[in-house]
Amino acid sequence: MDLTEQERRLLALHYVYPVPLNRLENLFENDPTLEKLYAYRSGQLADLLNIPFSKADRLHEKLQQQKTIPFVQLYEREKIIPIPFTHPYYPDSLHNLIDPPAVLYTKGDWTFLGKSHKIAIIGSRKATTYSLEALSLIVPPLVEHGMVVVSGLAKGADAMAHEAALSYGGRTIAVLGHGLFHLYPKENEKLAKRMGEEQLLITEYPPYVRPAKWTFPMRNRIISGISEAIIVTESTEKSGTMSTVLHALDHGKDVFAVPGPITSAFSLGPNKLLHEGAQPLWNGFQVVGSLISDR
Template identity: 70%
Template sequence: MEVTIAERRLLALHYVYPVPLNRLEKLLEVDPNLEKIPTYPSEYLAFLLNTSVEKAAKLQVKLRENAMTPYDKLYEREDIIPIPFTNPLYPDKLRQMIDPPAVLYTKGDQRLLAESFKIAIIGSRKATAYSKQAMSLIVPPLVKHQAVIVSGLAKGADTMAHVAALEFGGKTIAVLGHGFFHLYPKENRYLANQLAANHLLITEYPPYVKPEKWTFPMRNRIISGLSDAVVITEAADKSGTMSTVEHALDHGKEIFAVPGPITSPLSAGPNKLLDEGAKLVWSGFQVIESLII
């Protein structure tokens, strides 16, 4: 994929300063092509980036040290395609977010980003066979209507969602909470390789970024931002799954919840959402009817 000179500068900046686009807005207003960063006084750059003078100075040093590094070519060598926010391949749905990724790093079929119908299916890392059963009823109608299934490659419900998409002949996108050199969880390596070969892996983090507690909540906003609606199978009342729902509500997305037994702690989240106005779902046709028909 061809990138402009300004996009190459963005890749260099994002490598040493991997923050969402809203954190770069002041800088881009005064220096849209990112030509002047090395020449700014550190105090002024710190103001533009809302960071400390010390961090701004270190950032300038790193940019000077790596000024000739061809990041786009290095990524290509690792089968990683970076998509800056200025690139035509960058999804319009993400542009509408308050804090969109400045760069998406991708592996696989980038054309899936342009698909018009995407449904997120999420749930607990401790999801039970009930989630798998629910997906056997929800995913096939979605696949039949060319929906791309979006999830987070985590243990439990996320894994089930990706596998269900594969089993029923659909396409799927996995949004990672880390860079490509640090796949998590390790037991999903085979699944991740399958998706990189025929589907799509994406992340907003450069390859060296390791998984941290704070990276996964950030990842969740991309899952909801990409999708037209979010389906929750099983989730505790307070969980990462519910934080994804909060992002989805902020983005104006429809929420569908699978009802569960009142004796199950993992049904507390979906049942609470249903009480608060989420749509009841036990078949993918309900999602289709709500969003398309």
């Protein structure tokens, strides 16, 4: 991939300081091309990034240590394609977030990011066979109309969504809450490897970053951000699924919910969404019709 010198310097900064773009605004206002990146003293970094001097001092030291590292070549060796926020491949919709990723690290077919219809399918990590049955009615029409299924590669509904897209011959994107050197959870490692070869894995974290509790809520805004609509299969009332839905609603995305039996705790989330105005969903043609008719 062709990158500008500014983008190469951003990769070096992001490797040691992997924060969203809004945390770098003052730095870019002061130095749009990052030409002075390696010349800043610790105090200047502390002021520009609004961080404690001790943290800025460590950052300064790390920048000096790795300023000659050929990050682009190293990523190519691992078949990782980094996409900075300034690059044409970066999804325009992510710029609408308050805190867009400064860099997306991708593995697989990055052209999926440019597809016009990306649909997120999300739900509980403890999703039941009811989700599987629902996906058998929802996913085939999406695939038939060239839509890309987006999810988070978590256990349960996420993995079911990715596997359904694959089984029906479709395309799917997994948004990870960690770097590409750490495939998580272990149960989905085989699926993740297949997707990194045939489909697409994306993350805002450099390859070495391990999964942590705080990284997954951050991931959810990207799932919503790159998707045109959100489908919820099964979910409890308070969950990460609901945080993704809130991101979607904040940005005017269509939200579809699969009605569920009132005896199931995993129906509480989608049934509540229906009460609050989400569109009830029982087959994928409803999504296709809604999105195409909006065009």
